[in-house]
Amino acid sequence: MAFVSLAGFGLAKATAHAKLLNFATNIASLIFFLIGGQVVVVLGLIMLVGQSIGATLGSRLVVTKGVKIIKPLVVVMSFGMSLKLLWSQYM
Numbered sequence: 196m197a198f199v200s201l202a203g204f205g206l207a208k209a210t211a212h213a214k215l216l217n218f219a220t221n222i223a224s225l226i227f228f229l230i231g232g233q234v235v236v237v238l239g240l241i242m243l244v245g246q247s248i249g250a251t252l253g254s255r256l257v258v259t260k261g262v263k264i265i266k267p268l269v270v271v272m273s274f275g276m277s278l279k280l281l282w283s284q285y286m
């Protein structure tokens with residue numbers, strides 16, 4: 196049994212894995228919605244384009260700028276999402 200070291204598992208690898216997992220869950224969702232006959236094709240294609248652009252820009256940003264820009268973005272987005280959830284829960 197091989198030992199997997201997490202020391203080399205940085206933010207760049209985590210971001211890459213997140214992109215792959217997002218893609219996999221989107222494919223699974225598409226299959227289930229197709230089975231149920233609940234697919235809005237035009238909206239799905241628009242979302243496909245948006246996700247492709249976002250994934251491409253995000254990947255390039257990680258490769259060119261590295262962790263220096265990704266860490267603050269993760270913190271800011273997490274904080275923003277938390278505020279949005281709190282706002283929608285209590286307001």
